[in-house]
Amino acid sequence: MRTRYLVAFAQSHSDFRLPELQSISELHDFHIHLPDEPDTSRPFMVVELEDEKHAVILAKRCILIKSIYEFYAQGETYDEVHKMNRSNRHLWEKYIPNTSFKFNVTGFNHTIPQRRQRDVIENFAYMDFRGKIDMKNPEITMACFEEYECRQAPANGLPRKRCEDDGSFKEIFFGRLIVEGTARQLVGVFDVKKRAYFGNTSMEAEISLLMANQTLASPGKLIYDPFMGTGSMAYPIAYFGALVFGSDIDGRQMRGKGKPPGVIRAATQYGVASKIIDLCTFDVTHNPWRCGELFDAIITDPPYGVRAGAKRLGRKKELSEEKKALYFQHSQSPRPDDQPYIPPTKPYELSNLATDLVLLARYLLKPGGRLVFFLPTVTDEYQEVDIHTMMCEGMEVIANSLQDFGSWGRRLITIRKTSNNKYLPPAYRPVAGEAENAHVPAHRDFREKYFQGFNKDGDSLAA
């Protein structure tokens, strides 16, 4: 039998809420029944679950869940709430005779004056709880939320005070606390500032945890990051029990200064060093993987050029025949005092990288495996179809969440390999003979667009 639960979300990354709920329920193999038209911009959501245990699982693992309540009532007025609450008497009557309790009345985007909090509580007197009131260790906690619109400060005035317009709420929710979310504290545990090793492109803790949840990381899984960098996503994944492989074209990112390598030092700090199977230096477009279908998930934050651009092996400009001959001659008979050879690299354009990444994932993922990565987009130009320009047969987008930075943003894309077919590794070449009127995704040449301030009329740096 399905029971309704009230989920209170943390006030951040609203676009990531549903994908996270769905991923964690899929990971633990239970169904979560969402409202028909879920509004993820709001902090409360009523969902249906088959078992209270499922609520506990969600609260333990979902970074964006603040707490979960057994749902008793909702309404735009208190009359509606009390009416509904009375009709749900069977849910709470067992607490009437002898259960210690406390009552919380909280405003969202608002502070309810203490006096009215008391009034609200007293209006629930018909529930007739006989147990004693215990503010410290109650057996049950009842919670009543008033949700207020987030009101911007008027252009020429002071911001609204937290207690202004008391009572003009949008909706009320009422329920009994099941479980407080415990995963949010991981955001502090993985705080980049407290990490033994990080770089200027390290991913912030909260987002890397959200990414880790999208990969369904759990013990017994093997997950690969082909743009490992300083390993930001590896730590949460390993913390959730999965084994991690990392590779990067630039080994210095993974090593840092000193020994052991930086990524290993940070992993040791989190107690997960043994979960980092190995780190390798190679260009993912010239990779040494012997076969495909190795990984349960691929997670990555490809460098897209705001801090550092993506690179691949090769030269921007081919060498002249003469120089090529010289190079070849030298590579055959190196001098004893040579520095270690560092091959030349060339830029790797973002839309090509994204297309290649999906093809690579199709080759390297086990059937049902997931590819989770960030794609930067230009807010004004983004269209749904942009994502489809990089898709291929056998792969399906299952989540697409925006982190908005104003004129640009990045989208966390989750793609599932739906096919059981075996695929060849990608050729890493732009598709030859691309149709002239083919859709050009807004993330093409993202780096150039970024540094031109996303000029709409295409004026370059002149503006």
Added chain:
Amino acid sequence: MVRLVTHNLLACHAKDCNTNNFPLVFQNVQLEIREAEFNPGFIQSFLPKIEWNALVKTAQELGDTSLPIDQPEMIDDELLKNLHHVLFEIHIVEGAMICPNCKHNYPISDGIPNMLLAEHEIA
């Protein structure tokens, strides 16, 4: 820390090096044994991906003869433990991996192999 599970998944990928490019041969290696958490379920599910002959040959070259030459059909606890040790607990910290075919030298330092290709080795 190149572990043998990694070694078993990597082949030489230089341009036109398509045959006899696996397994890479360890050279001048410095080993370390580090205990790892035993995960029999993972080993069993990953075993189909492992090239048995290459694994046994490489383990022997490194002085570990705990694995039978022919892949047994039945996997018992002892075999799982030995596999665990060979795949996850033997780390190559320094040295190199050499392609048996084109002789490309992939150096390992601080446990991180450098698998980058030179300019003339990429297609």
